[in-house]
Structure formats: C-alpha cells, structure tokens
Amino acid sequence: MNKVFIETYGCQMNVYDSELVLSILKKEGYELCGSIESADLILVNTCSIRENAEQRVWGRLDHFLQEKRKRQDLIVGVLGCMAERVKEKLLEHPVVNIVAGPDTYRTLPKMINDIRENAKQMNIQLSRHETYADITPVRTDKNGVSAFISIMRGCNNMCTYCIVPYVRGSERSRDPHSIVREAKELFEAGYREVNLLGQNVDSYLWVDPENPTNTTNFAQLIELVALISPKLRVRFSTSHPKDMGNGVLYSMAMYPNICSHIHLPVQSGSDRMLEKMNRKYDRAKYMERIHKIREIIPDAAITTDIIAGYCSETIEDHKATLSLMEEVKYDYAFMFQYSMRPNTYAARHFTDDVPLEEKTRRLNEIIELQNRHSLESNQKDVGKVFEVLVEGTSKKNKEELFGRTPGNKVCVFPACGHKAGDYVHVKVTGCTSATLLSEIVEQ
C-alpha cells in the first residue's frame, strides 16, 4: 500500500477537499498515514487568503525538503488555492513534484503516475462545472459526529480585496440530490451534524438540466437536509448580507434541527469602505438584515468577519466598524488585518496605505471589543438550558465532555455516562469568554 500524508490549510472548504482527494487516492490503493516520515506522497492543501497563509506553506516546503534529501523517491504535491495562484513558481521549489488547482483533483492519480516520465506535473485548469458531486469524501475528522458538505464551489462576488474568485473560479451549485444523499449516508454512519459550505450559500441555485423549470434554492435545500431526521443538526456558512433573504430565516425558524446560528460577515461598518470593497450593501441594509434575523429567530447567534485597515481606511471609518460592533454585539467574530493580494481589483487600483502598525492597532482594538462582547454574550447564557450535541472528551479534563449549543458555543460538562453523538440538555453554570461551563439536566 502506498501511504499519503495530507496537510490542510485555509478554510472548511479545504478540509472538505482534502477528504475528496483522499477518496480519489484510496481508489488507487493509497492509505492515509499520520507522519511525513512514513509517507510515499505528501500533499499540502493550501490557502491564499492572506499573505501569511502562503508564507507558512513555503516554510513547510522547506521542511519537506529535509525529508526528500533522505528519500529521493518521495513525491510532494501542492494543492488548492495557492497552487492555483502561484502556479509554476511553486514547481521551482526543489521539493515540489505536483501543482494541482482545486478543480483538478480527479486528475491527481494520472499526475502521480506521469511523474516517472516527467519529474514535474502541473494542472491548474479551472472548471465551470466541476462539483465532485459523485465522489463521497473519506472522512478524516476525529469525532465521527460532525462533517462538512460542500454544496457549491467558486465565487462570483468580486469583493475588491479578495483572491477567492481568482483561485476557486466561478460559482456553481451542486445537485441537491447528491447533497441529500451524502447527508443521509453520514447520518446512517452515525454522524449527527452536517455543515453545508459555500462562499455565499444564499446564491445557491440548482437548475435541473433535464427540466429547467425545476429549481432548488438555498432555503429549500436546508429544508430537504433538515427533513432527513430531526436528530440530524444542520449548519451552514457563509451567508452574504446582500443575498440573505427571509426564506432562509423562515426555514430556520420552522425546523428545530437547523441550528439558530448565522455567520454574516460585515467586513466594515463604514459605508465608504463597504462601497470600496464592492460588498453591494451598506450599513443600513446590513442592520436591516440583523433586525430581521432577530425578529424571525430571536435566539439566533450572530457571528461575523471583519477586516481592519483596508485601503484608505480613516480613523472615522475604523470607528464606524467599532460602533457597528456595539450596535450588533456579535457572539463571535473572525478578525483580520487587510493583506494585499496580488492581481485583485484592490491591488490593481488602490493603495495599501494604512501603515502596518496602525492596522495592527486597529485590529487589536476590534479584537478587544469583540472579546468583551463574546464574554457578555456568554454571561447572558448563564442559567439557560441548551440542547448540546456531544462531540467528545474535554481536552482539559477526561471526566468531562464537550459539545456545542445550537448557537455554536462550546460547552463543557461532567460526562454522566454520555458519549460522542448523544444529545443532552445542559444548564449553564458559568463561563469564560471562550467556553460555557455547564451541567446535564433531565429534560
């Protein structure tokens, strides 16, 4: 048996894609191994979203080179977004044999075989149609409870700072039958949660090629998945403020097993910045969506992404972001300082003019405020009862289990004979800014 070691960087889509790749390679007789020393093939699935994500990968390639010096027949492949962006420059690294973009994974076995004839292989063709709908990923998660399902690929939104549309290609939705089939198979294998993934799930749209009047939108898709079983939790990300309609909110309100959590990236609280980012909503429209979520799903957790120090961002723009955060009071946020990505609209037309120290200072202010809000949000949960899906044993204490509330907050509690995959009701007794402390209650 040949052994493959896969290292994954970047977002949940890459985690899913690595599982697809493993499935493709297993059919060719490969099995997964846990270390580079025992691998015949090392694959690194990469991310280009910010410069530091790429720097880490260059560092890893240098590290793999140590291993290759000992074993000349070791094969190293770079997959994913950075493969698509950096292209042949990656092949110049002495350790790299294969460069494969996100839409080319079906050709990996052939590329591996062809290395014997030609030491270097590259395929970075993007596709308008590839959704890997027929491939069942080999799950590599540790818990066997929660899994990702990719429902669409690519992105058509062209936010001016973002590399994703260039490295993932244009948006395409996957056949809903294949999504429901995959979710059903997971449920039958003991999984209790699926997380439906797309860059903008609200623009999911399947048009049946046999009968174009037959369409499925995202609100309908989450219903189809929720109907598999009330014991299967449904999550999804990412929602886009410009496209998130009320239909999705109503589907969420209808089905208790669709978790009341919306990840709604705002990026900035300043209208001038939002316009410059080409986000296609303004602060008022964003707030209208927030109010609608709270009206239809009063207990919904709301999380976001924020970028600090975008091109020409002033102190006033930055303050607008802080004031929007005060207005929404997010339960959680992913916060970044702007990183210029080559060849994006921003790189070609704007100047990356906020000095690095100032970007960092603004980011730290944003993080500090969010930490306060996260703690307040957790404190508000003390005394409440939540249904939690048990995911495993707590890292800090073997006598305790951990799981997540529907709002995606991590909860720890004494085991009381329960195990991963069980649903329990817990009462929150205390908290930190990251975790809810709780105990099991009879329901």
Ligand code: SAH
């Ligand atoms: N499709 C999702 C997010 C994809 S990328 C959406 O539209 O919201 C995840 C997050 O990375 C983005 O929401 C943004 O906050 C951040 N990001 C993207 N490009 C970036 C860049 N050039 N510099 C810093 N952060 C960036």
Ligand code: SF4
């Ligand atoms: Fe990037 Fe915007 Fe697409 Fe999200 S919606 S992936 S931020 S271009």
Ligand code: F3S
């Ligand atoms: Fe994801 Fe990074 Fe690519 S965030 S889509 S792996 S650029």
